[in-house]
Amino acid sequence: MQDDNQILVPPSFIALYSDARQRLLTPAGEVRARYELCEDLACHLVEQAQQLYHGGARSEEGVLLGMHAALAGPDSGVSAPEARWITLRLAELLGWRSPALPTQD
Numbered sequence: 001m002q003d004d005n006q007i008l009v010p011p012s013f014i015a016l017y018s019d020a021r022q023r024l025l026t027p028a029g030e031v032r033a034r035y036e037l038c039e040d041l042a043c044h045l046v047e048q049a050q051q052l053y054h055g056g057a058r059s060e061e062g063v064l065l066g067m068h069a070a071l072a073g074p075d076s077g078v079s080a081p082e083a084r085w086i087t088l089r090l091a092e093l094l095g096w097r098s099p100a101l102p103t104q105d
Contacts, residue, residue, distance in 0.1 A: 042089040
């Protein structure tokens with residue numbers, strides 16, 4: 001994804017939109033826009049996840065699994081692979097261990 005835009009999309013996100021030969025299946029601008037949305041959402045969810053955890057959730061993993069379930073729902077506005085990426089990014093931002101997420105179909 002080389003162009004004049006200074007936003008660097010991480011390889012982990014590019015992989016969501018690439019084939020087995022690592023070729024993009026979606027226009028670069030669209031991938032960048034989806035990345036910005038997903039990164040912003042992960043950052044926005046940090047405070048909510050902390051509140052859930054400190055408000056009585058049993059575990060960090062439980063909070064992350066609940067967030068993933070909500071993100072993977074049909075009305076969330078993100079795809080299943082994006083929901084997985086957001087959840088793993090959220091764990092990274094929180095400094096929590098990444099949960100074992102359900103496998104993608």
